Amino acid sequence: xxxxxxxxxxxxxxxxxxxxxxxxxxxxxxxxxxxxxxxxxxxxxxxxxxxxxxxxxxxxxxxxxxxxxxxxxxxxxxxxxxxxxxxxxxxxxxxxxxxxxxxxxxxxxxxxxxxxxxxxxxxxxxxxxxxxxxxxxxxxxxxxxxxxxxxxxxxxxxxxxxxxxxxxxxxxxxxxxxxxxxxxxxxxxxxxxxxxxxxxxxxxxxxxxxxxxxxxxxxxxxxxxxxxxxxxxxxxxxxxxxxxxxxxxxxxxxxxxxxxxxxxxxxxxxxxxxxxxxxxxxxxxxxxxxxxxxxxxxxxxxxxxxxxx
Amino acid sequence: xxxxxxxxxxxxxxxxxxxxxxxxxxxxxxxxxxxxxxxxxxxxxxxxxxxxxxxxxxxxxxxxxxxxxxxxxxxxxxxxxxxxxxxxxxxxxxxxxxxxxxxxxxxxxxxxxxxxxxxxxxxxxxxxxxxxxxxxxxxxxxxxxxxxxxxxxxxxxxxxxxxxxxxxxxxxxxxxxxxxxxxxxxxxxxxxxxxxxxxxxxxxxxxxxxxxxxxxxxxxxxxxxxxxxxxxxxxxxxxxxxxxxxxxxxxxxxxxxxxxxxxxxxxxxxxxxxxxxxxxxxxxxxxxxxxxxxxxxxxxxxxxxxxxx
Numbered sequence: 001x002x003x004x005x006x007x008x009x010x011x012x013x014x015x016x017x018x019x020x021x022x023x024x025x026x027x028x029x030x031x032x033x034x035x036x037x038x039x040x041x042x043x044x045x046x047x048x049x050x051x052x053x054x055x056x057x058x059x060x061x062x063x064x065x066x067x068x069x070x071x072x073x074x075x076x077x078x079x080x081x082x083x084x085x086x087x088x089x090x091x092x093x094x095x096x097x098x099x100x101x102x103x104x105x106x107x108x109x110x111x112x113x114x115x116x117x118x119x120x121x122x123x124x125x126x127x128x129x130x131x132x133x134x135x136x137x138x139x140x141x142x143x144x145x146x147x148x149x150x151x152x153x154x155x156x157x158x159x160x161x162x163x164x165x166x167x168x169x170x171x172x173x174x175x176x177x178x179x180x181x182x183x184x185x186x187x188x189x190x191x192x193x194x195x196x197x198x199x200x201x202x203x204x205x206x207x208x209x210x211x212x213x214x215x216x217x218x219x220x221x222x223x224x225x226x227x228x229x230x231x232x233x234x235x236x237x238x239x240x241x242x243x244x245x246x247x248x249x250x251x252x253x254x255x256x257x258x259x260x261x262x263x264x265x266x267x268x269x270x271x272x273x274x275x276x277x278x279x280x281x282x283x284x285x286x287x288x289x290x291x292x293x294x295x296x297x298x299x300x301x302x303x304x305x306x307x308x309x
Numbered sequence: 310x311x312x313x314x315x316x317x318x319x320x321x322x323x324x325x326x327x328x329x330x331x332x333x334x335x336x337x338x339x340x341x342x343x344x345x346x347x348x349x350x351x352x353x354x355x356x357x358x359x360x361x362x363x364x365x366x367x368x369x370x371x372x373x374x375x376x377x378x379x380x381x382x383x384x385x386x387x388x389x390x391x392x393x394x395x396x397x398x399x400x401x402x403x404x405x406x407x408x409x410x411x412x413x414x415x416x417x418x419x420x421x422x423x424x425x426x427x428x429x430x431x432x433x434x435x436x437x438x439x440x441x442x443x444x445x446x447x448x449x450x451x452x453x454x455x456x457x458x459x460x461x462x463x464x465x466x467x468x469x470x471x472x473x474x475x476x477x478x479x480x481x482x483x484x485x486x487x488x489x490x491x492x493x494x495x496x497x498x499x500x501x502x503x504x505x506x507x508x509x510x511x512x513x514x515x516x517x518x519x520x521x522x523x524x525x526x527x528x529x530x531x532x533x534x535x536x537x538x539x540x541x542x543x544x545x546x547x548x549x550x551x552x553x554x555x556x557x558x559x560x561x562x563x564x565x566x567x568x569x570x571x572x573x574x575x576x577x578x579x580x581x582x583x584x585x586x587x588x589x590x591x592x593x594x595x596x597x598x599x600x601x602x603x604x605x606x607x608x609x610x611x612x613x614x615x616x617x618x
Contacts, residue, residue, distance in 0.1 A: 210597035288519035
């Protein structure tokens with residue numbers, strides 16, 4: 001019996017939000033359908049943010065409306081109460097709110113202090129309980145901030161415990177700019193798992209400095225069993241133009257499956273989803289393991305066919 | 310006091326051997342000079358193999374002659390006694406011999422059984438003791454073989470212990486095709502460090518499946534403090550055309566330095582060496598962390614200059 005690890009594909013949100021090309025709602029729906037075809041059970045569909053500020057996320061209500069809730073755990077990012085209300089009205093039942101480990105990123109993203117953003121998350125948790133919705137809280141820049149430098153692990157630990165105590169359903173520890181190293185990840189996630197419960201924690205990594213898979217492995221060693229990843233490695237880093245984006249779903253799934261974990265994901269269909277992500281956005285190549293994975297899977301098929309003779 | 314980790318740059322050998330473009334001896338010397346300028350203390354200069362079989366390695370005697378022994382620990386790959394003799398005649402004092410964890414790779418590479426290749430390594434260790442040279446033994450396909458599938462950790466453990474007992478100076482555990490995952494690496498390297506001494510062990514990883522840095526981290530956690538890496542991520546995988554090559558020296562050094570280890574390497578000069586590797590071979594981009602690292606280093610300099618005002 002293999003142990004399950006959950007992959008939450010954030011490509012349609014964090015990935016597309018950081019791509020130069022803006023997809024139509026129809027294209028986004030195609031991409032999400034390809035993720036569902038690969039048996040991905042958790043998908044972040046989009047964000048209820050100002051379409052002026054983030055044009056790539058316009059039309060998220062159409063995306064939410066296009067899918068049945070029983071197909072997967074669909075979440076949407078909401079930056080504030082207004083976003084939450086829009087998401088609720090659109091029929092979303094899992095909202096992802098963003099809190100911050102550092103003042104600089106909180107000010108830059110939502111013009112609030114870190115403490116104000118944390119209070120807004122807690123208020124939203126109370127609201128979510130009333131509405132019967134699920135609230136995920138992402139703690140951005142949990143390792144390093146492009147404005148303030150290194151994050152304080154104590155602040156992340158306090159926020160995590162407080163959020164979980166006050167009704168947040170899951171805390172996502174985010175290395176927003178891909179600056180964390182596996183030593184840091186191991187140290188912080190060991191502490192958070194010890195002080196809380198591993199099944200209330202997830203990690204969100206970027207591959208900006210090529211450390212994405214090392215950080216996933218470090219968090220796995222600490223007991224984390226849920227990860228955000230992005231199909232085709234869609235995304236990027238506004239602070240390092242040209243650098244890699246979110247960790248690629250295909251790289252992550254391949255590593256996990258090779259390590260003996262069960263992701264429930266169909267790798268063949270995932271390759272097709274990755275091809276589609278690359279085709280739709282014009283970015284290439286999607287995911288670094290793909291150059292190996294695609295011919296390998298094709299060869300497996302050949303062998304299967306041979307056996308049928 | 311930061312703990313030292315040794316990087317052995319195998320770009321001039323394993324990297325160039327797997328690139329489509331063959332460099333002249335003058336170009337190879339330029340590349341090696343750029344590595345020395347970055348304070349890299351261990352460099353694999355080339356291989357004494359048949360220039361018919363491996364045209365990219367022709368002229369390794371000229372490369373060896375071009376450098377003073379006190380500039381770094383220079384090693385050369387030798388496939389057999391004949392290669393060893395040529396290396397000795399050329400003035401080499403550190404030879405790297407290849408042994409095999411699997412029969413398929415031994416047969417394919419040297420037309421010997423795994424046992425015969427191991428015996429040849431042990432005979433060479435005796436010869437090296439007589440000559441006062443240093444012998445490194447790489448155990449190829451220590452995790453997985455493209456011909457035989459999964460390697461047997463027991464075979465790797467037995468070979469490692471036997472080599473070290475019988476005079477080999479250091480054993481390099483090689484994931485020749487980049488197929489190992491960090492769980493496997495941790496398990497095997499834990500065992501080898503427990504049964505031997507960490508300072509007699511090194512690891513050699515490829516990034517074929519995007520797991521290079523995860524595998525370095527896993528081996529570090531087991532106590533390994535010496536790694537092969539290749540400037541600019543030069544290299545490739547004959548079994549996965551288009552896939553990433555050896556782990557990039559710059560990615561590895563950056564991760565190690567960020568984790569608090571001391572590599573003794575100058576990252577600025579390393580970026581110049583990586584640029585040169587890309588320029589000479591026509592491959593791009595060299596090393597995945599570079600897109601972040603280069604502008605970051607440039608900014609650091611700007612700040613330093615600002616402080617001088």
